Amino acid sequence: MGIADDAVEVRAHGWRTLAALHGLIESELERALSASVDLSVVEYTVLDALNRQDGWHMRMQQLARATALSPSATTRLVNRLEDRALLTRVLCADDRRGIYTELTHAGRALYEKARPIHDETLERVLADAQAQPELAPVVEALHAIALPVAAG
Amino acid sequence: MGIADDAVEVRAHGWRTLAALHGLIESELERALSASVDLSVVEYTVLDALNRQDGWHMRMQQLARATALSPSATTRLVNRLEDRALLTRVLCADDRRGIYTELTHAGRALYEKARPIHDETLERVLADAQAQPELAPVVEALHAIALPVAAG
DNA sequence: GCTAGGTAATTGCGTGTGCAACTATTGACC
DNA sequence: GGTCAATAGTTGCACACGCAATTACCTAGC
Numbered sequence: 001m002g003i004a005d006d007a008v009e010v011r012a013h014g015w016r017t018l019a020a021l022h023g024l025i026e027s028e029l030e031r032a033l034s035a036s037v038d039l040s041v042v043e044y045t046v047l048d049a050l051n052r053q054d055g056w057h058m059r060m061q062q063l064a065r066a067t068a069l070s071p072s073a074t075t076r077l078v079n080r081l082e083d084r085a086l087l088t089r090v091l092c093a094d095d096r097r098g099i100y101t102e103l104t105h106a107g108r109a110l111y112e113k114a115r116p117i118h119d120e121t122l123e124r125v126l127a128d129a130q131a132q133p134e135l136a137p138v139v140e141a142l143h144a145i146a147l148p149v150a151a152g
Numbered sequence: 153m154g155i156a157d158d159a160v161e162v163r164a165h166g167w168r169t170l171a172a173l174h175g176l177i178e179s180e181l182e183r184a185l186s187a188s189v190d191l192s193v194v195e196y197t198v199l200d201a202l203n204r205q206d207g208w209h210m211r212m213q214q215l216a217r218a219t220a221l222s223p224s225a226t227t228r229l230v231n232r233l234e235d236r237a238l239l240t241r242v243l244c245a246d247d248r249r250g251i252y253t254e255l256t257h258a259g260r261a262l263y264e265k266a267r268p269i270h271d272e273t274l275e276r277v278l279a280d281a282q283a284q285p286e287l288a289p290v291v292e293a294l295h296a297i298a299l300p301v302a303a304g
Numbered sequence: 305g306c307t308a309g310g311t312a313a314t315t316g317c318g319t320g321t322g323c324a325a326c327t328a329t330t331g332a333c334c
Numbered sequence: 335g336g337t338c339a340a341t342a343g344t345t346g347c348a349c350a351c352g353c354a355a356t357t358a359c360c361t362a363g364c
Contacts, residue, residue, distance in 0.1 A: 013300070017294065017297055042320095071343065072345075142170060192350090213313085224352065249313070249360070251313065
């Protein structure tokens with residue numbers, strides 16, 4: 001078997017490994033978050049994204065990109081969170097097609113409660129994953145990614 | 153902000169990056185496979201897993217692990233593929249609770265057709281991802297993973 | 305040999321998702 | 335100023351998923 005064929009195998013195997021690690025992390029986060037604060041991973045992702053824009057609005061489309069969801073799924077996701085009074089829709093004045101979302105007090109409070117649980121779970125799962133020879137290299141790579149801006 | 157806080161941020165950011173890359177690859181594979189051979193990514197994963205066990209059976213449970221799916225989802229996934237005559241259920245003699253699955257001729261043929269599409273899409277997507285500074289380190293790590301056994 | 309506890313797989317049910325079709329609004333062109 | 339394509343967001347619909355309950359079977363223990 002030649003070098004080119006090996007490359008195909010390596011990519012396929014790498015993809016399976018990535019998918020395995022992703023599934024592992026997501027299911028653990030799902031369990032931890034839904035048990036403690038009744039949030040799914042995507043719901044937490046929304047709160048996290050909104051919080052990271054501190055005080056700033058976010059369009060539906062940006063939310064869709066941040067969660068890797070379709071527009072329709074994003075609409076319903078925002079509906080669920082709005083029904084729980086965790087965020088509010090804000091009509092935008094300069095483009096009346098656009099809709100901004102922002103966290104409510106309750107939303108920020110729930111996020112503050114969920115965040116340590118999220119972070120601890122992530123730390124634990126990554127440590128577990130790093131102990132598996134199969135997954136370790138990918139976990140290492142995650143650590144090596146530089147933060148987008150100065151995080152201090 | 154201290155080193156410990158940075159570590160939390162780095163993990164969270166790494167996880168978002170991993171999720172982004174995973175979502176990117178999965179959606180591209182989904183599009184390519186469903187358009188050309190009417191298979192979803194998990195369905196392809198099943199055919200691939202069965203094929204990699206060349207001629208060998210695979211229990212439902214193993215399939216569930218390979219696809220990161222629940223037992224119920226695995227049952228229905230196998231149902232769909234069986235309805236399309238791509239695989240067959242085989243009762244196991246020594247443990248009559250267990251059910252083996254194996255590819256049919258049609259299943260193997262469709263896999264052979266799907267595989268190059270899968271591989272080419274994966275190559276293209278990984279190349280695209282590697283061009284994004286944000287995703288590149290993770291893609292590098294995937295390439296660096298050694299194949300489980302001698303692949304030649 | 306029979307019962308009790310555990311495991312493999314399946315089914316009922318509620319829910320989240322994507323696609324396609326739709327509405328509302330914007331911006332470009334003449 | 336009116337028309338037309340493009341964009342933002344929402345809704346109808348079908349479908350795949352997870353959880354919990356169920357069935358069938360195996361394995362101890364007595």
